[in-house]
Amino acid sequence: MMNHLIYPRPALSQWIVREGEPITCGQIIANGREHLHSAFAGAVERLTAGQLELRVDHEAQKPSMAPLEVEDPQTLQRIEAAGIVGLGGGGFPTYLKLLDALRQGVKRLVINAVECEPGISCDAALCEQQPETITLGIRALSALLGAEVHIAHSTATSLCPAEGNWQKHDVGTAKTPVGYERYLINTLFQTNLIHGDRPTHHNVVVINLGTAHAVGRAMQGWPLIGRMVSIEGQNRWLPIGKPFSELGLQGDLIEGGRLSGSAAGVAVGKTTNAIHVAQHRTSTPCINCAACNEACPEGLPVAQIVRTIKASGMDLERLHADRCIECGLCTPVCPSHIDVLAATRNARVLARAYIASERNKTEALRRFTAHEERRTQRLADKAARRQARLRRVRGRT
């Protein structure tokens, strides 16, 4: 059987294989900030700067690393080597998050098993099918951080494992966005984290249940080469790199939950938690009903942001468009069927770019001022030395 796997290049990482090169299962094909492994054995068929296409020759998989004990000092290195990133959708390298947690001395580990978005049930499937691997992963993480374990789950994921003194928190029937990291922390610990607060600064680190499962697999020797994906409600374990075209779905695809998902890429990636067929609705002009403002959990002036979308990043920053958490609650409430989320997402990018450019400007000016001061001082010193020398020479004659 001949098929292909497609890998987009991870951010801040480089390909380390060449076109035509034979690849074994679990071989590292890109490294840098994030390791990427091939899911099957085969050969690199096509390689561009942004994408690698792998021809699969053997569909057999085996662990590419030796198993580790739970309290092994190599745990963090293993998590990095296995290429684990936040599987809830963030995609941030887990070893960097844990490194930050270790530096801050974080003692509360929250396993986020709250699947609050409609259409995603991959974590529930993992709880049902592989609870031992999840347990192993949580044990490894808890031992690494020396932290107490809190498991936040919804009714759908109530099968999630718990042992010893792990605390389970039931959030009930999860409604978007209760599983959003910051909101979840505030619910569990009665804290008041706001936009920009980092959980590690509040003695908490949140790890997605799928990520904990991947850590468990890494302890067994598996790199991150497969994941559970909800396809139109059905959960399937798919190899990372599986092209969406081979899933047998018709129409435009949406990657992620029904609310916050976005247009699908080409293949299953590490953060692909669900796949849906897009339901297109024809939109009519905005009637300024502000239903989106009411729906926004961050209290943003969504209608204004959407209307300002063609304006500059400066205006969008004034409307706090950068604080959008992309939960997608604004879209279904729109009576004009406008894709509000697409607009706010765009606005967020513009606002963030503006904030970054302003910060760069201030930094450049600060460094320029320092540079000028040094230069002036140097010239003044030089002139003073010259004067002193002249005085000395003239004094001698």
Next chain:
Amino acid sequence: MIGAFTLVALVLGVCGMLAIASRRFRTDEDPLIAAIDAQLPQTQCAQCGYPGCRPYAEALAAGAAIDLCPPGGEPTVTRLAELLPDNPRSGEVLEQPEASVAFIDEERCIGCYLCIDACPVDAIVGAPKYMHTVVANDCTGCELCVPPCPMDCIDMHTP
């Protein structure tokens, strides 16, 4: 008479103190120039014909054309037009260059320190006779380090 004399002396004294204080705590902050400077991209690239963003801001306050800053591009022109409605435009088409950062070919760098001196924003690290390198995050892409390099080993890369 004495009362009037004391009053005059007092007024003179206060004036003198104010004069001393104003010289002592002198600020050369013209609020208009500061506001203009805040709109400029602070690349210090001198492509406007003035030796930096601050000098251009001063020239703008004195009536220079508002469309001389290529890194700022059209958004900067729009904001300057709001601040300075009476300033003219030079009429030339302003092409905003693609954002780029300098890159030093470390094979060829001889550690001459000339680029480090030339960099207005301290984005190049290194020491005399040691290899230099550009801190990409801090580089504003002003290209001022390119001409001084005797080995011609600095290129502009788009990130």
